[in-house]
Amino acid sequence: MHTNKLLITALCLGTSLAISQAQAEQSKPLKVCAAENEMPYSNKAGEGFENKLAELVGKALNRKVEYVTWTDPRYYIRDTLDKGLCDVAMGVDKGDPRVLTTQPYYRSGYVFISREADDLDLENWDSAALRQAKRIAVVPGTPPEVMMRAIGRYNDMFNYSQELVGFKSRRNQYIKYETSKLVTEISSGHAEIAALWGPAAARYVKASTTPLMITLIPDDNVRADGQKVGSHYSTSMAVRKNDPTLLAQLNKVIEDNRDEITEVLEDEGIPLVDEPDAPETS
Known part of the structure; x- marks a missing residue:
């Protein structure tokens, strides 16, 4: 009986710890690398379609989005994401070797x-x-x-x-x-x-x-x-190479919210094409 009580207590503590960790993660802002003025993708005022998609991701993860802006696209991965100033970059080519990329969220x-x-x-x-x-x-x-x-x-x-x-x-x-x-x-x-x-x-x-x-x-x-x-070309989101946990979370967000993502893109007027390896639908 004493052993069973200890086991139940350990399980409860383990569950409480997991819940606390999840709550702590949700309380942290999702820091998104975003262009300061690269419309129609994003700007400081949040008017780009990538801003809309970032907000959708933040809502799905129950995390407030904070933007870390850049001005020169040549170096923003090195100077923001790699340095840990932000957590995720929108609008990255699928398979970019500098980062871990999600499944594509659109192809155009x-x-x-x-x-x-x-x-x-x-x-x-x-x-x-x-x-x-x-x-x-x-x-x-x-x-x-x-x-x-x-x-x-x-x-x-x-x-x-x-x-x-x-x-x-x-x-x-x-x-x-x-x-x-x-x-x-x-x-x-x-x-x-x-x-x-x-x-x-x-x-x-x-x-x-x-x-x-x-x-x-x-x-x-x-x-x-x-x-x-x-x-x-196919477009993905990106995280640092040492952050597979966030990568998995983003992949789930993309999968679970594909209709909402497509709605944002279609409202923008973006021409969309199927992924080359996508299964045919009847």
Whole structure:
């Protein structure tokens, strides 16, 4: 009888300790690495769609969200997440080797943007409209720039590309191309076509007073040497490599709240595509 009482007491203590640990975890804020001004993803005012998703995650974990902001995307993993200043980063490429990444919470792609009134036949990078356009807006260092080279239009657009930011030496500095400005190039009629990352452009396409058309670029593009140029990418959340517990919690949040996450993304106007290994549904 005495042994049974000790066992019951030990079990109760163990349960109480587990509850106390869980409550302590919930009382800690969820610190999210977020851009200070990288709309439409996030900003200090919390107006980005990644801000909305971070708040959804915090609510699901019953933890208040606190943002740790960064200004230069080249170093934010090293300078915020790796240093323990924040716990989770939104909007990271699936499988990023610097971190542990969750299952993807969405997959999207690069898109062509044009004016509805122009009725351009834009299906892929072989479309005649791309050979005929006088101005095509792309962001340097992205797959569309690679494909502009592949179709022989890169040199034609070099001077125009510099106009979009004002020429600066790229040496040791981050040069930002404002997606909103590139979409305005189309709505104003200054350029005929833009090839941009869908999630970055969707909000501005939706808000344009000039009706615009958005066309998802197929994920079957190749360079002149035959190497594939990806157009569709999966996006995950990230934690430090030594935090598998939070990773598991985030994966559960994504799984349990997939409909709510998709609703935020669709409300933003982001074109979504299925994961390549997703099972077919009948």
